[in-house]
Amino acid sequence: MVKIKYIEHDGNEHEIEVAQGLSVMEGAVQNNIPGIDADCGGGMSCATCHVYVKEDWFNKLPKKTEGEDDMLDQAYKPNSSSRLSCQITVSDEINGLVVHLPEKQV
């Protein structure tokens, strides 16, 4: 299991353990963490699992996949630290990852 911390827009923190191989989005959805909608179910077809990842972690994550930035264009308030959490696979390398949830997804 890998520790992931989800911080809601209002500062509310949820640190949970997520199984390797799941996505950061699935970790949130399966643990009922508010703030991630994931309307398309992880198909990179919507932008409702949008998270912000601060610089220190952002650079340690595997690079964005092709098309991820295109989807992020359609997110709520995207910026240069934005990621789609369905595209971040949970692995031992990201143990302790912190993601910040936007004010809203839609």
Added chain:
Amino acid sequence: MIHTDVLIIGAGPTGLFCAHQLGIIGLKCEVVDNLDKIGGQCIELYPDKPIYDIPAIPECTGEELTNNLIDQIKPFNFNFHLSDRVQEIKNESEKWIVKTLKGKEFLTPNIVIAGGVGSFEPRKFPVENCKKFEGKEVLYSIKDKNIFKDKKVVIFGGGDSALDWAIELSKNSKVTLVHRRDEFRGAPSSVGKIKELESEKKLEIFTKYSMQNVNGNEKIENIEIKNEEGQSKIIDADYILGFFGLIMQLGPILEWGLNIDKKMIPVNTENFETNKKGIFAIGDICTYPGKLKLILSGFHEGALAARGCFKYARPNEKYRFEFTTTSKTVKGRIGIKE
């Protein structure tokens, strides 16, 4: 008032196959969808993406799947009401009166909600005071391009809609294109054209900027855009256009007294009826223990919901199960003569 046996909300694969099943058992239906075309997410989100898990079809695209489903229900001549949305439902003596945004009215014993994750609506600017200008000077789609003639237009977005309109409107308007990053996701030829127009000073481009504020009382005077370094610019504007793609919203469905669980509607798995008699939910919008959000599950759910509709549409008849391979009645319905 249109009288029908079943009103289907949503023309995605699940709604289409449910319509097929209704046709097979001899019921009539009408289909309403907010999009301007048939196919739901398949056609709006991934028309070109291959799908590999439709039974007996090793590979097909969202568009191919949609076209095949449309072909399959052609014999029934069902009506589609596109670019419209069901707004209000009212119970009246065992039936439902259904009203749409465009003012159509249906009388039906059955409503099948096959609404996916909701209806597609344009993503709007996240800036609060944009709201008061929406529909007037802040627009998310264009109905009449002539209103922009000789005006100052600021277009936000990096996809084809943003680029195509920037190119088109730059002929007769002062166009500024603003996008949150340097790369545009529109067609390469459009990106080339945009850069060419920029170098000819026929339009202005600001990348890595996003909307910060709109200024003006009765009308928009100017807008403020800001980049991540905190630098801002003021741009004079008569019209603001935002092309940020579509989001999905459940909308009025939330107000119909249905049980809702995490944006989904709980159903029983015998006939996919909701907590309201005569209202069924199938496809991505329904939930039950073991629910899989697969197109094939939507097909199954639609087939059972169709049978569920039968008892309310034909209360005095007994439903008889028939195979399409052997039943003359069924073959007659799909126009096959023996």
